[in-house]
Amino acid sequence: MSKILNWFQDEYEKIQGSSMPQEDKDLQYAGLMSEMEQEFQIPSLRNPEWEQENRAIITLYKKISMSRKLGG
Numbered sequence: 001m002s003k004i005l006n007w008f009q010d011e012y013e014k015i016q017g018s019s020m021p022q023e024d025k026d027l028q029y030a031g032l033m034s035e036m037e038q039e040f041q042i043p044s045l046r047n048p049e050w051e052q053e054n055r056a057i058i059t060l061y062k063k064i065s066m067s068r069k070l071g072g
Helices: 003-017 022-040 048-053 055-067
Strands: none
Touching: 003 022, 003 055, 022 055, 048 055
């Protein structure tokens, strides 16, 4: 796993483990996802070929996405 991907993983774990309200966590997660989109040029539309070539990136991205409690 690359250094930058490790950084994103660490940031995710910090948010997840924090005692901030879920609403605040959701905002943090959204920001982290936006940063990942820019850093790794994640396609806005699903692209199976890109996902196949970037499994570690998309796995973390999806994990962050699933941690959000939208509309909760």
